[in-house]
Amino acid sequence: MTADPAVRVVIADDHPMFRYGLAAALRESGEVDVVAEAANGEDLLAAVERTSPDVVLTDLAMPGLDGTAATRALVARHPGLGVLVLTMYEDDQALFGALRAGARGYLLKDADRTEIVRAVLALAAGDAVYGGVVARRIVGFFTGAHRDYAERVFPELTEREREVLDLVALGCGNHQIAARLVLSEKTVRNHVSSILFKLQVSDRAAAVARARDAGLGDGGRTVKDGPGEGN
Template sequence: MQSDEAQVRVVIVEDHPLFLEGLRSALESADGIRVVGEARTLAELPGAVAAGGPQVVVMDLSLPDGSGVDATRRLAEEHPELAVLVLTMADDDTALLAALHAGARGYLVKGAGREEVLHAVRTVAAGGAVFGPGVAARLTALVTGGPRHEAERAFPALTAREAEVLDLVARGYDNRRISRELFLAEKTVRNHVTRVFEKLGVASRAEAVARARDAGLGSAGDGRDGGAGGGGTDGGPGRGG
C-alpha cells in the first residue's frame, strides 16, 4: 500500500447522492488516489478542504446553494496550488469557458468512463490540464473564433462579456436563461443587456436581435427562451434589459 504522501488526495463536490457514491467508489478503488473529503454544498467546501488538505477538487458546477464556477474562482485565489477538475452535466461552450476563466485545470462531462476520470485526476494533480473527448476541439474553436469573437469584431464597442450576452440574446434566450448560461446574477445580466442596447443604439430586444443576427450571431439558438420580443421579466432597456 502506498503511503499517504504518495497518494493523490481528492475532495469531491457533488450534491447527487448516487453519483457521489459512484464517484467515490471509482476513485477509492484506484491505486494512488484517496478521497479525503466530500462537500454536497458550497458552504461545506471550505471545511472539507481545510480538513482534508487535498491536491485535487472534483467540482460539479450546479449546486444547491450556488455555482461551482464561483467556488472554483475562490479556490484559485485562496489555494493556487490546488487543482480543480470540473465534472458536470453542463456540456456547452459557455460553461466550459466560465470554468476555465475561473481557474479549472480540467473539464469532463458526466458520463465519462472510470479510466478517463482517474486519468484526469492524476493529470491535474501533476500540474497538467485535461479535457474530455470533443471538449479540446471545441476549446480550440472558441479560442480562435466563435460567437463572442464575431460579436467583438462586429460591435467593437462591446466588452467581451457584453458580446457573450448579445450572442445569447440573439439565440432567443431570456435573462433568466442567460444568467444560468453565464453563471451570473439575473440583475447583472439585466445591466449588461441595458449597456448592450445603449451601445448598439437600439430601443428594444427585437432590434438588438435583428442587429446581432445581421452580424451572424445567434445561429445556435432555438428561440424558445424568450424570443426576439423579450417578454416576461426581460422588458426593454428602461427596465434594465
C-alpha cells in the same frame, strides 16, 4: 522502495448516489484517496480547508454557492490546487466560465473511470486535462469561432457592441477602442452605455466581469491605457 502516496481528493456534487459511485470508482484505482465529500460550494470550501487535498472534483450546478464560484474562491486561496470540473454541461458559457474561474480540468459526467482517474493524476502533477468534446470547443473558440461564440452568449448586443465589449474586456479604454474600430470616442461612449443597459449591469467593471466570465477579452490579457475611463 515505498509506493507513491495516493492523491488526496475532495468530491463536490449535490447528488449523493453520484458522489458514492464516483468515490468508489476512484478508491478502486488504488491511486486516489477520497478524503471528503461535499453537497454544495460552501461545504466544499470548508472540506478543502479541513483536509488540504491535492485535487478537487466538482460539479457546476449546486445549491447555494455553485461550482464556478467555489472554484474561483478555491484557486484564490490555494493557487496550486487542481480543480477538475465534472459536469453534464458542455455549453461554451459553462466551460469558459469554469476555466476563467481557474479550473484546470473539465470532463463530462459520461467519462469512464479510467479517464477520470487519469485526469485526477494529471492535475495532481500540475497538468491541465480536457475531455475530447471540451477540447474541440476550446480549439474552435481560438481558431475562428470567437465571433460566433460572442453572438450566442450576448444575443442582445449588436455586432458592433460585441466588438466594443470584447475590447473593453481586453482592458482597452475608450481612446484605444475608438482607434482600433475607427470610431469617435463619443460613439464608443454611446456603445458602452448601450452595453451596460442591455446587460443590466451598473458599471464598466461589471460588464468586464460578465464578458470575461463568458470567455471574451483574449484570455483576460489586459492593455495599458493610462488612467481609468468612465462610460
